[in-house]
Amino acid sequence: MAVLLVDVANVVGARPDGWWRDRAGAATRLLDRLAVLPGRTVPGPDGEPVTCEAVVAVVEGRARDVPAPAAVRVVRAPGSGDDALAAEAADLAADGRTVLAVTADRGLRARLPATARTTGPGRLLALLDEVSPAG
Structure with missing residues (x-):
């Protein structure tokens, strides 16, 4: 079981679908799609199945x-979404939770607890396209 910790700005920005015209709207659409993941078993970054026990999404700025x-x-x-995500990952890890962070930001990945696993926005978006197609 793992907590999926999502860098919303990074995931939204990974697909050039016009998100920049309505950042809040793009974040809302992503959050709605993420809502189907708790309780689901999904492929992890190494291909092994991971049960998503919860989704925590970090939003910033206009979103x-x-x-x-x-x-x-x-x-x-x-303030900084990266600061908030790194702090949330540390809190979750300190509570003994398994963290699967979704971000392509290498600097942010380096700030995560050693126990956190990471995957990129492309993998999450492909999964969401399978289980919760964009409307």
């Missing part, structure tokens, strides 16, 4: 005030 679906815990970064 900070987006609504949160009931199945997703949203962390609203007061």
Whole structure:
């Protein structure tokens, strides 16, 4: 079981679908799609199955005030989203939770606890395309 910790800005920015015209709207759409993942077993970064026990999504900037679906815990970064995500990963790891962080940001990945696993936005978006197609 793992907590999926999502760098929303990084994932939204990974697909050039016009997100820059409505950052909050793009974040809302991603959060809605993430809501189907808790309780699901998905392929992990190494191909081994991982059961997603919870989704925690970090939002920042113009997306900070987006609504949160009931199945997703949203962390609203007061400043840097990277700082908030690194702190959340540390808190989860300190509580003994397994963390699977989704970001392509190498600097952020280096700040995560040693026990955290990582995967990129492309892998998450491909999974979401399978289980929760964009409308």
